[in-house]
Amino acid sequence: MPGGLVALLDDVAALAKMAAASVDDVAAAAGRASTKAAGVVIDDTAVTPRYVVGLSPSRELPIIWKIALGSLRNKLLFILPAALALSAFAPWALTPLLMIGGSYLCFEAVEKIVEALSGVHHEQEVLAIDDPAELEARQVGGAIRTDFILSAEIMAIALAEVEADIVHLHDHRDDAVHAGRDRHGDEREDRGAHREREIGGQIRQRDRHDLGRKDEIG
Secondary structure, rough: HHHHHHHHHHHHHHHHHHHHHHHHHHHHHHHHHHHHHHHHHHHHHHHHHHHHOOOOOHHHHHHHHHHHHHHHHHHHHHHHHHHHHHHHHOOOHHHHHHHHHHHHHHHHHHHHHHHHHHHOOOHHHHHHOOOOHHHHHHHHHHHHHHHHHHHHHHHHHHHHHHHHHHHHHHHHHHHHHHHHHHHHHHHHHHHHHHHHHHHHHHHHHHHHHHHHHHHHHO
């Protein structure tokens, strides 16, 4: 009984160490995911102010509110469910999605370079629209679309990093479980050998006692 209690406490201590290591791994994974996604976040921050250029100052806050609502809707209705579904059913699709999103961002970058070299700017065509409502709608739509692509990129980067860390945690857990089983198996073997020695000693002691009684009777 005392040996079983000691083994139980040993298992509890091992589980506590594993939980502490898992917390450290989660913090490290969050840091790595944030570092990898920082470039995309900076791009998102850099392109946001241009969507209120050329509009009436009185419409800047309403436009920002519309963009925020559209961004929140995209994240809750599309990006988050898609991310959960990909993690559960198709984690292999994360890399192709990252490539597609990166290609779109490269296309936008090349478009800016071509506009800078040719002198024809898309923003000038947009600002040439006379209808303020149409101009506002186009600006808001473009901002929401770009935010959707960048948010999907950030989510895919984070998922790819978390997926790799989950595999590492599973391997670590399996190793710990196997080590615990091996340790318990060794302890059971030691207890069995000790019990056999005790039984053997009791049998030998009983045999000596019986021989002593026979000698006394004889």
